[in-house]
Amino acid sequence: MSLTDVMSGLALQVFPEVGFVLFGTAFLVVAVSLLLGRNRPHFERGRRLPLEDEIGRQPGRGDRE
Amino acid sequence: MSDRVERFVYDDQIVRMFLLVTILWGLVGMAVGLVIAIQLVLPAVNFQTSWLTFGRLRPLHTNAVIFAFAGNAIFAGVYYSSQRLLKARMWSDALSRLHFWGWQAIIVAAAVTLPLGYSQSKEYAELEWPIDIAIAVVWVIFAANFFGTLARRRERHLYVALWFYIATLVAIAVLHIFNNLVVVAGPLKSYSIYAGVQDAFMQWWYGHNAVAFFLTTPFLGMMYYFLPKAAERPVYSYRLSILHFWSLVFIYIWAGPHHLHYTALPAWASTLGMLFSVMLWMPSWGGMINGLLTLRGAWAKVTEDPVLKFFVVAVTFYGMSTFEGPLLSIKSVNALSHYTDWTIAHVHAGALGWVGFMVFGMVYWLLPRLFQTELWSRKLAELHFWIGTIGILLYIVAIYAAGLTQGLMFRAFDESGRLAYPDFIETTVRLIPMYWVRVLGGGLYITGVVLCAWNTVMTWRTAPASYQEVVHEAPPLAPAYPAEAAPGGFRRAAWHRRWEGKPLTFSIWVVVAVASASLFEIVPMFLIRSNVPTIASVKPYTPLELHGRDIYVSEGCNNCHSQMIRPIRSETVRYGEYSKPGEFVYDHPFLWGSRRIGPDLQRIGGKYPNLWHVRHMEDPRSTTPQSIMPPYPWLAKRPIDFTAVERGVAAQVTLGVPYTPAEVQGAADSAREQGRQIAQSIVEQGGPRGLEETRLVALIAYLQRLGTDIKKMPATAAGDERRAEASPAGR
Numbered sequence: 085m086s087l088t089d090v091m092s093g094l095a096l097q098v099f100p101e102v103g104f105v106l107f108g109t110a111f112l113v114v115a116v117s118l119l120l121g122r123n124r125p126h127f128e129r130g131r132r133l134p135l136e137d138e139i140g141r142q143p144g145r146g147d148r149e
Numbered sequence: 150m151s152d153r154v155e156r157f158v159y160d161d162q163i164v165r166m167f168l169l170v171t172i173l174w175g176l177v178g179m180a181v182g183l184v185i186a187i188q189l190v191l192p193a194v195n196f197q198t199s200w201l202t203f204g205r206l207r208p209l210h211t212n213a214v215i216f217a218f219a220g221n222a223i224f225a226g227v228y229y230s231s232q233r234l235l236k237a238r239m240w241s242d243a244l245s246r247l248h249f250w251g252w253q254a255i256i257v258a259a260a261v262t263l264p265l266g267y268s269q270s271k272e273y274a275e276l277e278w279p280i281d282i283a284i285a286v287v288w289v290i291f292a293a294n295f296f297g298t299l300a301r302r303r304e305r306h307l308y309v310a311l312w313f314y315i316a317t318l319v320a321i322a323v324l325h326i327f328n329n330l331v332v333v334a335g336p337l338k339s340y341s342i343y344a345g346v347q348d349a350f351m352q353w354w355y356g357h358n359a360v361a362f363f364l365t366t367p368f369l370g371m372m373y374y375f376l377p378k379a380a381e382r383p384v385y386s387y388r389l390s391i392l393h394f395w396s397l398v399f400i401y402i403w404a405g406p407h408h409l410h411y412t413a414l415p416a417w418a419s420t421l422g423m424l425f426s427v428m429l430w431m432p433s434w435g436g437m438i439n440g441l442l443t444l445r446g447a448w449a450k451v452t453e454d455p456v457l458k459f460f461v462v463a464v465t466f467y468g469m470s471t472f473e474g475p476l477l478s479i480k481s482v483n484a485l486s487h488y489t490d491w492t493i494a495h496v497h498a499g500a501l502g503w504v505g506f507m508v509f510g511m512v513y514w515l516l517p518r519l520f521q522t523e524l525w526s527r528k529l530a531e532l533h534f535w536i537g538t539i540g541i542l543l544y545i546v547a548i549y550a551a552g553l554t555q556g557l558m559f560r561a562f563d564e565s566g567r568l569a570y571p572d573f574i575e576t577t578v579r580l581i582p583m584y585w586v587r588v589l590g591g592g593l594y595i596t597g598v599v600l601c602a603w604n605t606v607m608t609w610r611t612a613p614a615s616y617q618e619v620v621h622e623a624p625p626l627a628p629a630y631p632a633e634a635a636p637g638g639f640r641r642a643a644w645h646r647r648w649e650g651k652p653l654t655f656s657i658w659v660v661v662a663v664a665s666a667s668l669f670e671i672v673p674m675f676l677i678r679s680n681v682p683t684i685a686s687v688k689p690y691t692p693l694e695l696h697g698r699d700i701y702v703s704e705g706c707n708n709c710h711s712q713m714i715r716p717i718r719s720e721t722v723r724y725g726e727y728s729k730p731g732e733f734v735y736d737h738p739f740l741w742g743s744r745r746i747g748p749d750l751q752r753i754g755g756k757y758p759n760l761w762h763v764r765h766m767e768d769p770r771s772t773t774p775q776s777i778m779p780p781y782p783w784l785a786k787r788p789i790d791f792t793a794v795e796r797g798v799a800a801q802v803t804l805g806v807p808y809t810p811a812e813v814q815g816a817a818d819s820a821r822e823q824g825r826q827i828a829q830s831i832v833e834q835g836g837p838r839g840l841e842e843t844r845l846v847a848l849i850a851y852l853q854r855l856g857t858d859i860k861k862m863p864a865t866a867a868g869d870e871r872r873a874e875a876s877p878a879g880r
Contacts, residue, residue, distance in 0.1 A: 091676035100421040103669060107399065107428065114395060117644070118388045126646055127387035133308040134377045134384075137233035137621075 155303065155625055158618045159232045163245040165519050167225035168512060169609075172602050174221060174256060175508070178213030179595045181206055186591050188779070189746070190584045195779035200264035202779045204705025208275040209263040214500065215273060215363065217256045222508040223367040224248070224291070227314050229515065230374040231295065234311055236304045236623040240297025244290050251287035255280060266703035267337040270738055271352045273359050274328050278339045281329045288325065292318045299652040303623040307649045309390040313370030315656050316398050320362035320663050328355035332737075334800035335793060338699070342804060345733025346413050346681050349741055350406065350674050354667065357405035364499070366397070368507045372440050372464065375511050379456045385442035389435050391645055396432035398659060400425050402666040407478035410487065411715035412741060413730040415680045418670060419480070426478030433471030440464040455530040459510030462538060466502025470495065485560070488711055488745040490580070491552025494545045501541045501594055509533065509601055516608045521616055525607035529600050537597035543590030551583040555745075560719040568722055573748040578775050684731035686861040689806045690854060692816040693823040696794045697851025700844050701740070704781065711742035712751045712855065725752035725856065732859055735806050747778060752856035759827055760834035762849045784845040785837075789824065791817040823850055 185206050188194045195202050228245065232238060239245050258280050262268075268275040276284070295318060299311075328351050331339035343351050377384050384390060406414060406422030441464055444451065451457045473495050477486050486492060517524050524530065558576040561569035570576055648655045674680060690698060701707070714720050716727040728751055733739055757765075761772060766784055769776040798816040802808050812819065821842065827849055828841035840846050 088676045088678065091673055094673070094677070099417050099673070100424045103403065103421060104424055104428075107425075110399075111392075111396060111431075115392060118391055130306060130308065130649070131377075131383040131385075131387040131390075133234060133304070133306065134230075134310070134374050135381070137236070 153624060154622045156620050156622050157236070157238050157303075158620055160239050160242055160245060161229070161519055161616070163239065163242075163249060164225050164229045164515070166249050167221045167228065168515060168519065169605070170253060171218060171221040171225055171508065172512065172598070172605055174213060174217030175598055176595070176602060177260075178210060178218050179591070179598060181210040181213060183588070183591050183595055185210055186584065186588050189777055190581055190588060192777045192779055197780055197782055199266065199704075199781075199783050202704070202781075204708045204779075205264050205266055205268075207708045208268060208272075208705060209260065211273060212259050212263065212275065213256070215359070216259070219364060219368075219504050219508065220252065222511065223317070223363070223371075224252070225515070226371040226375070226511055227295070227367065229519075230310055230371065231298060231314065234304065234308045234374065235298055235302035236621065237298055237302045240294050240301060244294040244297075248287060248291045248294060251283065251290065255283050255287060258283070262337065266705075268702055268705060269329075269331070269339065269341065270702040270705075270707055270740060271328065271341070272356050272743060274325075274352070274355060277337045278329070278331055278333055279337065281325070281331075284325060285322075288318075288322055292322065296652065296656075301626075303626050305626060305650045307652060307655060308373070309384070309387070309394060310370040310374040312394050312649075312655065312659075313366045313373070315652070316394075316659050316663070317362050317367045317370070319656060319659050320358060320366070320398075320402070323660075323663060323667070324355045324358050324362065328352060332800045332803045334796045338793070338796070340797075340800050340804060341738040343737070343739075344804070345736045345739050346415075346730045347675060348737065348739040349409055349412065349733075350414060350418065350670075352739070353408040354402075354405040354670065357408060358402055360499075361397075361401035361404075364504050365401070368504060369393075369397075369436055371507060371511060372436075372460070375514055376440055376443055376460050376464075379454070379460060379510070379514050380444050380447045380450065382443055382445075382447050385439050385445065389439045393432050393435040393439060395662070397429075397436070399662045399666055400428050400432060402663055403670060404429060404478065406670070407483065408743065409741075410478075410480045410483040411717060412713050413728050413733065415674075415677075415730075418674060421670065423478050423480060427475045429471065430475050433474075434468060437464055437468035437471065440467070455527065455534050456510050456514045458531075458534050459506045459513065462534075463503050463506035463510060466498055466506065466541075470499035470503055473498070484715070484717060485556040486552060487715075488743070489552040489556040489559070490548045490583075490744075491556060492744065494548035494552055497548065498541070498545045501537075501544065505541075505594075506537065509537070509597075512601065512605065516605060520608050520612035522608060522611045522613070525604050525611060529604045533597040533600040533604070536593050536600070540590045540593030540595075540597060543593065544587050545590075547583040547586035547590065551580040551587075554579055554583070559723075559745075560717070562719070568719065571723070573723075573745075574773050574775050577746065577777060581777075681730040681734060683734065684729060684859065684862065687732055687734060687858040689735045689801070689808060691819060691823055691850065692794050692798050692812070693789075693820040693847050693850045694854045695797050695801065695851075696789060696820060697844075697847035697849070698740075699793070699797060700784070700848045701851055702738075704784075704848075706750075707740045707742045709742075709744065709746035709778070711745050711749045713741040714749055714751050720749070724749045726859060729859065732856075735801075737801065737804050737806075747776075750852065750855055754853045754855040754857040755860075758834055759831045759849050759853065760836040762852060763831055763836050763840070763845065766845055766848070781845075784848060785840060785843050787844045789820065789842050789844055789847055791820060794820045820847070827853075 184194065185203050188203050188206075199205070228239060259276055262277060262280065263275060267277045269277060295314065299307075330342045332342060333339050341348050373384055373390065403425035404422050406418040407426045410419050410423070441461070444457070444461065447457075451461055476482055477492070477495060513524060513530050555576045558570045558579065563569045648658060712728075714724045714727045721727050763785070765772045766781045768780050769778040795816045798808055798813050802813055824841045824846045827846045828839075831840055832838055
């Protein structure tokens, strides 16, 4: 029996529903994990990263200032 | 943590290079768009020149704005933000330059080959195989440089923008490679290894996700970086960004089949695409909300800052487009919108509003920083914003109206049950006033881009003779997280925190998300026999018909004509029997099209005599007085390349098309004989002599074959076939 035979025997009418349930479950797991956690310091640092890139700047060789 | 501090300088020269060509190619790509918009109201603007016709310029427009304008903008944004977020110079200056020049060479190659008619026909994947290989090589160079920079970063934590860049790099590589698998049939000619239904599925798996991973994820990454920078406020919610990212990456990849509702695609795939498209509302709006709420407390700045104005409108258009996209994926809505300008309006709301305005916001924010001077004119940037916004509104309102008008006219029946607009041309003529408004809107939008180009050049001219190299300092990357930074388990989301510090692990999970979702659709599509029931009377094309098909592809006929009759009453009454999956088993590539500027051609075979086609190609208005189709006089002058005919048939054999060895060997002779017969019939019908070895005859051979195989089915067999296809197992 080939993989083609196996796949051809599947009832694909339920395929969208299976995909939906699988994704919905994964989404809920991730959402619960994120929303129930107490990671404020970590998240706070993470969201500020783009604003940190000016820190540590020093005039270098060739600077006119 | 070590007290040692490292000093480093960012490579901003590469960002300047990508930024300047972004504007240059933006002008070129949008100017071509304006030209083809004008051609739809003034067909004479084709100038009877092959390389200026709509069918050849339309792919040039789409490729230029996507891969040249948006592509270079992505690279500028990625190179600027990644270095700063990672606190590291790009891994290799040489790779950066190779990436830049390689990409520009690809753009030039596309700009030459597409107008010359070298095309694979698949939307946004038209470029022929040598250019596709070059794209893959340059993409690998870009990826090596990016991941090399990740490896030598000084910031452990990967910011959300970088996640989106990783997804872009991974997904585009997968999509590009698998959609462009071909059998080579000449220096600039190839055939897709997939046929018919499966080719259509792969193309829209690619096409939809090109939008997802080339026009969405990199721009979201840039939104997460440049919007907080411009607003001088951190992103609203980091948790929301995690949900946004993973939901988007996982869901988007499933949604492609919604481009093929009511076609010969199996219903299970179509439904799956619709379901996941509707779910896309969730992450898309999560991202939009995250973007807009980043501005909370900073709205006063929006009134003063053109950069923020561009960003706010861009994010708003992102919200609108990503609301409308799932709406259009709902089958009943799609039945109305598909093949009409509604799709074009939707695309341009996203392209002009979201992508375009994100680019311009980024450009105006970067100009003073990259050129180390003031922006030459803030007022000009403000003017650009307002002209661009009005241009978008004029464009999309007119084209939404055109789409709805045409969709409703397609399906309108009169009181007696007959089509209210039986002549297709009636639906086209009705749209012309709206097409004029599009020209106006598009013209305004391009005027704004000209202002941007002017502002850029003038800012560049005021730049210092040599740029300051700002030296940055940061400690080297710690070998691992400090112990206190990674406590907890599932409930404290520590799993994601660990991923954010491990680029390889993070990238692997992105690959898993993209690949698993793809395989869930692709494996059943290719392995289930009932997806494509065979039809005994469907035979391979003759060598001349196959060559005519190549000419159809080369001229870009599929940009205006579909070959897919949906099982919808208005379509079967207008065009004939609906299209069956088994009719396309020898179609490498599929040519179903996505827009009907002209009528569907699936059942055109035998509808008109050969002479009608000769007249129609010479001057479409001689057969259809109000037609906006360009004339194709060169088809009757250019000879058939019989060597290409032989190569084409041989390549089809490699793909599994059942030509006998005798048919392969005698391909050229067979084509000559069929051409002679068609030319003779044209003469007998009162047409010109001497067409037997011209491209026109090959194209006529192909058009006269279209949709005729199914008419050769015995009556009972035809009924059985239809019943089989209507059964749940078959669909």
